[in-house]
Amino acid sequence: MQVLGQELVKWYENHHRNLPWRHTKDPYQIWLSEVILQQTRVDQGLPYFLKFVHTFPTVELLAKATEQEVLSLWQGLGYYSRGRNLHKTAQIIAHEYNGAFPNSYEGLLKLKGIGPYTAAAISSFAFDLPHAVVDGNVFRILSRYFGIDLAINSSAGKKTFEKIAGEVLNIKQPALHNQAIMEFGALQCKPVAPKCSECPLQLSCAAFAENKVHLLPVKEKKIKIRHRFFVYHVQTDQENRLALERRVAGDIWEGLFQFPMIELKSSEEQITYLQSFATSWQSPKFKHVLTHQKIEAYFVLAPLREKKEEKIHYSLQEISELPLPRLIDKFLEQHRKDLPI
DNA sequence: AAAGCGGGGCA
DNA sequence: TGCCCAGCTTT
Numbered sequence: 001m002q003v004l005g006q007e008l009v010k011w012y013e014n015h016h017r018n019l020p021w022r023h024t025k026d027p028y029q030i031w032l033s034e035v036i037l038q039q040t041r042v043d044q045g046l047p048y049f050l051k052f053v054h055t056f057p058t059v060e061l062l063a064k065a066t067e068q069e070v071l072s073l074w075q076g077l078g079y080y081s082r083g084r085n086l087h088k089t090a091q092i093i094a095h096e097y098n099g100a101f102p103n104s105y106e107g108l109l110k111l112k113g114i115g116p117y118t119a120a121a122i123s124s125f126a127f128d129l130p131h132a133v134v135d136g137n138v139f140r141i142l143s144r145y146f147g148i149d150l151a152i153n154s155s156a157g158k159k160t161f162e163k164i165a166g167e168v169l170n171i172k173q174p175a176l177h178n179q180a181i182m183e184f185g186a187l188q189c190k191p192v193a194p195k196c197s198e199c200p201l202q203l204s205c206a207a208f209a210e211n212k213v214h215l216l217p218v219k220e221k222k223i224k225i226r227h228r229f230f231v232y233h234v235q236t237d238q239e240n241r242l243a244l245e246r247r248v249a250g251d252i253w254e255g256l257f258q259f260p261m262i263e264l265k266s267s268e269e270q271i272t273y274l275q276s277f278a279t280s281w282q283s284p285k286f287k288h289v290l291t292h293q294k295i296e297a298y299f300v301l302a303p304l305r306e307k308k309e310e311k312i313h314y315s316l317q318e319i320s321e322l323p324l325p326r327l328i329d330k331f332l333e334q335h336r337k338d339l340p341i
Numbered sequence: 342a343a344a345g346c347g348g349g350g351c352a
Numbered sequence: 353t354g355c356c357c358a359g360c361t362t363t
Contacts, residue, residue, distance in 0.1 A: 038359050044349065078347030081361070115360045136358050153358090155342075191357070192351080226345095250362095252346065326348070 004145060005170040005177055007200045012180035015187060017042070021049065022179065027101035027126040028059045034121045035086050035113055039079060042186070048077055059101075062087065063094035071255065071323035078326070080254060085113030103127050116162075124174040132165040133178045134158075137185025142168075143217035144189060147206025151220040228295045229270040232259040232328070233302035234339070241313035242339070244322070252295075253325040259299070260311055267296065274298055297327055299335075 016022075019042065021033035032052055036045045051073055056062035062070070067087050074083035089111045093101060101122070102108050108119040120131035132138075139152040142161050150157040170177040188195050196208055207213040235243040244257045264270040277300055314322070316339065319332065332339075 039347080039357075041349075041357085076348075078349090079360090081346070082359090085360085113360070117359060139358090250345095254346085 002168075003204060004168050004201065005180075008180040008184050009170070009173075009176055011188065011200050012176070012183055016179070016183050017187075019046070020053075025126055027103075027122060029053060030122050030126045031089075031101065031114075031118075032086075034118045035082055036077070038082060038118065040077065045077070048074070056090075058099075059090050060094045060099055062090040067255075068323060072321060075256075075323050075329065076326050080256065080323075082113055084255070088112045089114070101126070103129075105129060105131050121178065124178045128173075128175055130169060130171040130174045132162075132169040132174070133182060134162050134165045135182060135185075137182045137189075138165055140191065140217050141181060141185050141189050144194075144207035144213055145201060145205050147210060147212070147216070149216065149218045152217045153220050157218075226294060227267075229264040229267055230261050230295055230297040231264065231270060231273055232261045232297060232299045232331075234259050234299055235302050235311075237313045239313075241315050242319060243311035243313050244319065245311055247325075255323070256325050257319070257322045258325055258328050270296070270298065274300065277302065295327070299331055 021029055024030065033045075033049050036048050036052070052062075055073060056065060065087070067084060070087040071080060071083050074080060074086075077083070092111065093099060102110070103123075104127075105119050105123045108114050108122050109116070114122070117133055117135050120133045123129040123131050124133065139161055142148065142164050143150075143152065146164065148160065148164075150160055152158070152161065188199060189201075194213060196202060196205075196213055199205070199208070202208055205213075207216050233243070237243070243260055245260050247253045247256050247258060249255070262273070264273055316332075316336070324332070
C-alpha cells in the first residue's frame with residue numbers, strides 16, 4: 001500500500017499543473033476553489049476562481065455581497081445551489097465564527113455545501129489533517145489499481161473505497177498525497193484513454209495486468225433521461241423593456257431570471273403551440289431554437305399580454321446584471337442586436 | 342437509498 | 353449528436 005502513495009507523490013512532483021489554489025494555505029481560498037471545482041473541470045473553474053478571489057478577497061467581503069451578486073458571478077458554472085450555499089456559508093463564517101473556518105473535519109462538515117469530500121480536502125490542504133479525499137479520481141484509481149469491480153455508486157462500494165483511501169493515505173503529508181492522487185487521476189489515470197504505456201504504476205496495477213483498465217470503475221444502473229420542452233416569450237413593454245420572471249424553487253435554474261416561459265409536455269405540443277403564434281398573430285417576428293442538454297427551447301417574439309401577470313421589466317443593461325440561466329445568456333449573446341431597445 | 346441539480350468535452 | 357463526468361442536498 002505504501003508503494004502506491006510514494007509513486008503518486010513522485011509522479012506529482014514532476015507532472016503537476018501550476019494552479020493558484022495550490023500556493024495558499026488560506027482556508028477561504030481553498031474552500032472557494034473546492035466548491036467551484038465540485039463537478040467542474042479545472043479549465044472551466046479557474047476563471048471563476050480568479051473572479052471570486054478578485055471580487056471577494058476575504059470571506060467577510062463575500063458575506064457582505066447580496067445573493068444576486070454572488071449568483072451573477074456564478075452564472076454559467078451550473079449547479080447554482082453551490083453558489084447559494086457558498087454565500088450562506090460565508091455569512092455563517094463571518095458572523096458566527098468570527099471569520100475563521102473550523103479547523104476540523106467534523107466542524108467543516110457541518111457547513112452548507114461541504115460534504116465528505118470537501119471537508120477532507122479543506123482539512124488536509126489548509127490544516128494538514130490526515131483525512132483522505134475520495135472523489136471521482138480516487139474511485140477510478142483505486143478500482144483500477146486494486147482491480148475492484150464493486151460499483152462506485154453503491155453503498156458497499158463507497159464504503160470499501162473510502163476504507164482503502166484511508167489506508168493508502170500518507171499521514172505524514174496528507175495535503176501532498178491528496179493533491180497527488182487527484183492530479184494523477186485527472187492527467188494520467190483518466191476516465192477515457194488513460195496513459196498506461198507511460199504509467200509509473202503499470203507493473204503493480206491489477207487492472208493493467210488483467211487487461212481491464214477500460215472496464216473499471218464499475219457504475220450501477222442508468223439514470224433515466226427526462227426531456228423537457230420550453231418556449232420563451234420575448235416581450236417588451238411600451239418603453240421597450242424586456243419582461244423577465246424569476247424561476248421558482250425546486251426545479252432547474254432555481255431563482256435565476258428568464259423570459260416568461262411555458263413548458264409543454266411533448267415536442268408535438270411544443271410545435272402546435274408555436275404554430276398558434278403564426279396563425280393567430282400574423283407571423284412571429286422572431287423564432288429561434290436552442291437545445292440545452294435535454295431541454296429543447298424556442299424563443300418567440302410574442303405580443304405582450306396586458307396586465308395578465310406581473311412580470312418585471314428590465315432594460316438590456318439591467319438584464320446583464322442579473323443571474324441568468326446559460327440558455328438565456330447564450331440567446332442574448334447571439335441576438336443582442338436583433339432585440340428592441 | 343434514490344433522485345435532482347448544469348455545464349463542457351469528446352467520440 | 354449523444355454520451356460522459358460526479359459531490360452535495362433533498363426527499
